[in-house]
Amino acid sequence: MPVPNQKQPTLAQVAKLAGVSEITASRALRAGSPVAPKTRERVEQAALSINYVPNRLAGTLAGGSSRQIGVIVPSLSNIVFADVLVGVDRCLDAAGYVATLGVSQYSSKKEEKLIRDLFSWRPAGLILAPTDLTPSSAAMLRRARFPIVEIMDTDIEPIDMAVGCSHRTAGRAMAHYLANRGYRSFGYVGHDISKDKRAISRLIGYKEGLADFDFSLAAEITLPEPSSVLLGKKGLGQLLASTTDKVEAVFFANDDLAVGGSFYCQENGIINPTELGLAGFNGLQIGQALPNPLTTIASNRAKIGFEAASNILRCLTGYHPDAWTTVDFRILPGTTA
């Protein structure tokens, strides 16, 4: 550990070096305070010369307002939330804020811990892709005195604000799309869905959409494992093996699984979209890069992140946006269904 117990330079040292009072140094180093240009320059020189890094702990404690926005997501194992982060970052960065990330791993308990932890740093706002809020978590959030955005899903009653799309509507839209393409018998392959509320919503919407056409789900399988390409492969295999009815089209809980399904078909000589239709959700690049581009639903993840951050920032400037902000999804017709 370089330079063991040498304390960091403080504002007092900068002030002394510049020959001004502490508060003047403080003002000179921040934007938007009336300081004589010459003084400011002197202070900046002094700060630079001793490599001063302001202590935000002290600053925030004294000033009350932090520039840190907490972000809690359930996972980083697929690019979905990484994309959200990109959007969050793009918005925050421009405004001089920073994001602090927590990953809940789809665990409510861990989520609660993360929320508590985040709160102890007194952030200026919170962006949350909720897993399943514990009562304690919900209570903390309700008591918070900073803006909170729940992202991804708008099928919820938000604590403060929600940004995303209706996954139920998305599932329904895919059902309609498939029915309109002429498929008549439908399947579903999902992962450890109990932990993924949004996947459940899509499944519900899918069933509703089929019902709109007087169809119903002929075969459904949800494997109690985390989502992955391999799981999709395995899932489709089991689905097809388990059913005597001929399934014509399969909706997967997400693109990762659907890509696995596509690989399964390829390995087993099943032709898409004629012998079997495949559809996913997310619009990931990998699905579009396949020799047989995946039919799926593009969710605008970076935009969700950006809008969520924008809403926080708006609140911070005194304007409170609507409780719901919808970011559109759209069907991406590939060649698999």
Add this chain to the structure above:
Amino acid sequence: MPVPNQKQPTLAQVAKLAGVSEITASRALRAGSPVAPKTRERVEQAALSINYVPNRLAGTLAGGSSRQIGVIVPSLSNIVFADVLVGVDRCLDAAGYVATLGVSQYSSKKEEKLIRDLFSWRPAGLILAPTDLTPSSAAMLRRARFPIVEIMDTDIEPIDMAVGCSHRTAGRAMAHYLANRGYRSFGYVGHDISKDKRAISRLIGYKEGLADFDFSLAAEITLPEPSSVLLGKKGLGQLLASTTDKVEAVFFANDDLAVGGSFYCQENGIINPTELGLAGFNGLQIGQALPNPLTTIASNRAKIGFEAASNILRCLTGYHPDAWTTVDFRILPGTTA
């Protein structure tokens, strides 16, 4: 924003409620301080009843030691760094520390900003997958009075500690593997490599490895775009079009590109591994899930994260590990080369 300007409960309130002094309340709420069990219980009750969340800003400012470990990575667009984070998290979580994440987007400037920002929160340690440290960044790091681990690559002279593998050796190993498989003419497809030092190291090692067998690179292409599956597809197409020599095996800068290459072959009826050999780097699941599993190098990313965090924690308890910690890679023979 729920409950607008209501302040959070403070330790003083807890203390009053429990009928003890502030400092006793403080001790009761922390581990390892001598407090009568009954007193402790009373304080805990009080804290719970008013939903007390400690203010770490104040705590850290007063106490000097934070439990926050900064983590700076260049990107989250591929799972590589997400995997590292999982490892970091697993180690830190058990010890009661939390990770604060920053993403530099492969920009040295942004990296410097992130480092400065992180420093201003006085973290207990820093884990960094460096992009290309600016002089200023390096200076800050050298002046830090907390442990710093540079991860991924061990082909460097670390500021404090390094955890990872030698990418140069990995590149060389792949060259040897391919040469031993009987290939005699070699290509390389890379992305905007100028920003990815580790990919450059692998390329250098690859060339050295070929030289060990008296071979040299017959065709090499690096496209000035960020890595992606689609880029790999495009890259391989261009590589094959650009060269009159027949290339027998292609090493890609990473698995994403290699998967794209695999798709290209599939679309163009090129048989792997006989007509063309393909190899990647990382050992991502997507490559292994392909109908034709990718030949690649498994880098143990979660372990790198875990070891990095362990090293930080060890420093914090007074024991300083070696400057270099090697996490092994290994060739994963698929069916593409």
Add this chain to the structure above:
DNA sequence: CTGAAAGCGCTAACAG
């Protein structure tokens, strides 16, 4: 085992 006093490094509020 518990408490009183002092201060971490900074900024808001008021004066000048």
Add this chain to the structure above:
DNA sequence: CTGTTAGCGCTTTCAG
């Protein structure tokens, strides 16, 4: 434009 005073909420001494 600049300085003085008084904290932010907690923990570290040092005493009991």
